[in-house]
Amino acid sequence: MTDEPLLTGRRIAEVLATSTGGVGTHLRSVLSALARSGAAVRVCGPQATEELFGFTASGADFRPVGISAGLDPVADLRAVHALRRATAGADLVHAHGLRAGLVAAAARALAGQRRRPLVLTLHNALPEGGGLRRRVLQAAERATVRGADVVLAASGDLADNARRLGARDVRVAPVSAPPLGPARRDRREVRRELGLDDDRRPLVVAIGRLHPQKGYDSLLDAVGRWSADPRLRPAPLVAIAGDGPLSDELSRRIAAEGLPVTLLGRRTDVADLLGAADACVLPSVWEARSLTAQEALRAGTPLVATAVGGIPELVGDAAELVPAGDAAALAETVARVLTDPAEIARLGAAGPRQAATWPDEAATAAALVELYRELLGPPESRR
Numbered sequence: 549m550t551d552e553p554l555l556t557g558r559r560i561a562e563v564l565a566t567s568t569g570g571v572g573t574h575l576r577s578v579l580s581a582l583a584r585s586g587a588a589v590r591v592c593g594p595q596a597t598e599e600l601f602g603f604t605a606s607g608a609d610f611r612p613v614g615i616s617a618g619l620d621p622v623a624d625l626r627a628v629h630a631l632r633r634a635t636a637g638a639d640l641v642h643a644h645g646l647r648a649g650l651v652a653a654a655a656r657a658l659a660g661q662r663r664r665p666l667v668l669t670l671h672n673a674l675p676e677g678g679g680l681r682r683r684v685l686q687a688a689e690r691a692t693v694r695g696a697d698v699v700l701a702a703s704g705d706l707a708d709n710a711r712r713l714g715a716r717d718v719r720v721a722p723v724s725a726p727p728l729g730p731a732r733r734d735r736r737e738v739r740r741e742l743g744l745d746d747d748r749r750p751l752v753v754a755i756g757r758l759h760p761q762k763g764y765d766s767l768l769d770a771v772g773r774w775s776a777d778p779r780l781r782p783a784p785l786v787a788i789a790g791d792g793p794l795s796d797e798l799s800r801r802i803a804a805e806g807l808p809v810t811l812l813g814r815r816t817d818v819a820d821l822l823g824a825a826d827a828c829v830l831p832s833v834w835e836a837r838s839l840t841a842q843e844a845l846r847a848g849t850p851l852v853a854t855a856v857g858g859i860p861e862l863v864g865d866a867a868e869l870v871p872a873g874d875a876a877a878l879a880e881t882v883a884r885v886l887t888d889p890a891e892i893a894r895l896g897a898a899g900p901r902q903a904a905t906w907p908d909e910a911a912t913a914a915a916l917v918e919l920y921r922e923l924l925g926p927p928e929s930r931r
Contacts, residue, residue, distance in 0.1 A: 553586030554917055556927035561638035562608070563631065564593040565615035565647035568792070568814075569757055570723065570839045571671050572601040574912075575644055577726045579606035581913030586927065587920070592634045593648070615651050619684060624651060631655040640920055642667040643696075646674075650688050653695035665923040668696035670706045671723065673834050673857065675761065689713065697923065702836035703858025724912040725842035731823040738817075738824035742787055742810060750784040750886045753825040753849075755818055755840045756832070758792030758811075763831035763854065768798070769875030770831075770882065771807050777879070779887045783808055784826070789815040822847040826892075827885055830854065833872050837862050842906070845899035850892055852882050866895065866902035 560582060564571055575591065582589045583606070591603040595612040604610050611634040615627045632655040635641050641656065641664065643649040649668040656666055670693075674685050693699050693715040700721035701707035710718045731738075739751060756762045767786070774783045786809045788798075795811065802809045815821065822828060828844040830853035835841070837858050844851040844867075851867035853859050860869060868885060870877040885891050907915075 552927055553584065554921045554927065555582070555924070556586030558587045558640070558920070558924055558927065559638045560587045560589050560920060561635040561641045562589060562591045562644065563613070563615070563635075563641060563648045563652050564591070564597060564644040565651075566594050566617040567597055567645075568600060571644050572597050573726060573839060574671075574723045576601045576603055576606055577724070577909050578913040578916055579603060579608045581910065581917060583607035585917045585920075590634065590638070592631055613651075615648055617647060619681070619688075624654075627651045628654045628658060632659045635659075638664065639924055640665045640667065642669070642916075642920075644669045645671050646689055646692055649692040649696060653692055656695075665697045666695065667698045667700065667919065667923070668692065669700040669702065669721065669723075670710060671702050671836055672761075673706060673709070673836075676833065698919065700919075704861060705857055706836060721915065722907055722912070723837050723839075724907055724909050725837075725839040725846075726909055727846070728819040728822075728843055731819040732817065733820045735824045738820050742785065742824075744785060749782045750780070750826040751824060752784045752786045752827050752829055752882065752886075753821050754786065754788045754790075754829050754831070755815075755821070755843070756790050756830070756838075758788070758790050758794040758798060760794065761833050762790075763833050763872060764788065764794065764798060766873055766875045766878060767829060767831040768801060768805075768807060768809065770879035771809055772805060773875065773879040774883065777883050779883055784882075784886065785810065786829075787812055787821065787825075789813070789818065789821060818843060819847065822849045825849050827852060827882060829878070829882060830859070831872075831878060832856060832859075835859050841867065842903065846903045848896040848899050850885050850895035851899065852878065852885060854878075862906075864898075864902050864905075866898035868895070 590609040592611045592613045598610045613630045643652040690713045693710045693713050698717045699710045699715045702723045707718050707720045774780050789812045791814045827850045835857045854872040855869040856872045868881050870881050
């Protein structure tokens with residue numbers, strides 16, 4: 549009998565495209581456990597991801613590979629060649645996200661290493677829309693999931709879609725949000741920073757990248773309705789934490805319509821914001837296992853979210869759900885929650901109970917180690 553770590557001597561390459569949120573956060577959260585398993589881990593992705601997430605601080609080597617979030621044939625070809633070189637000695641490659649998976653599958657084929665296991669984690673669905681770009685993305689998605697030895701899906705709908713596309717081995721693998729840690733400032737201090745001098749005015753927070761997927765247009769439509777709602781006097785202040793491509797567009801609309809909305813930019817004090825908020829909203833067009841939803845429920849902050857993707861299975865009855873794109877339903881549900889102390893208490897208690905049923909970071913990482921061991925066999929020293 550030996551206590552030798554399960555992946556001793558194994559070289560694992562983790563690959564991701566441009567990321568500013570959930571994908572990079574998830575990958576960073578499992579690196580320490582992979583190192584403890586005996587594996588030598590190399591992360592391959594854009595240099596900006598290392599600067600933002602600090603993968604090397606978690607025990608990984610890092611190689612810059614410029615995999616962008618959008619389709620660019622010239623850039624993609626460069627990324628394929630760069631990734632082929634960066635993963636030349638790897639025993640297993642794990643791509644996080646469809647873009648990373650597409651480049652990883654092409655790099656494996658170029659290197660003639662089809663027997664080397666390729667794992668693909670699907671974190672997101674394809675964006676809505678039509679036309680040539682949509683058809684190209686669908687073809688790339690089909691080729692990528694079929695090229696992977698194992699597809700891990702962050703939610704059940706992603707798993708079902710991968711099976712429809714012909715993936716060989718599909719498994720649901722929930723992505724756990726790392727614990728935020730306790731708030732560093734109290735509710736009054738945070739609210740004062742946001743211009744709220746007392747507890748009379750409700751504070752609603754939204755947390756996430758300023759991107760069309762997050763549904764902020766519907767949120768602003770809902771905010772506009774609150775000015776005519778006699779139950780909400782004064783109208784809530786909405787604080788949105790995040791940055792992204794819609795920043796200027798949202799700023800112009802907020803100013804033009806005089807909406808009580810503050811764009812906070814990227815924040816590192818999410819625990820403080822959730823602790824100060826009367827409610828959290830997640831108006832997304834689609835989500836798998838939203839990190840924001842997980843953080844809100846753990847904090848006991850009442851959550852109103854859209855019933856999309858993996859959200860219903862994630863939150864159960866611990867959040868209020870509305871249809872995506874339905875600003876009237878979003879406005880009414882948030883107003884009802886904010887003005888019903890019994891509902892606030894119910895959601896505040898139900899959130900942590902629901903969160904206790906989710907796998908934590910350690911369980912997520914352990915499942916990944918077991919999968920790698922399944923695909924690679926015993927450590928080199930035992931073979």
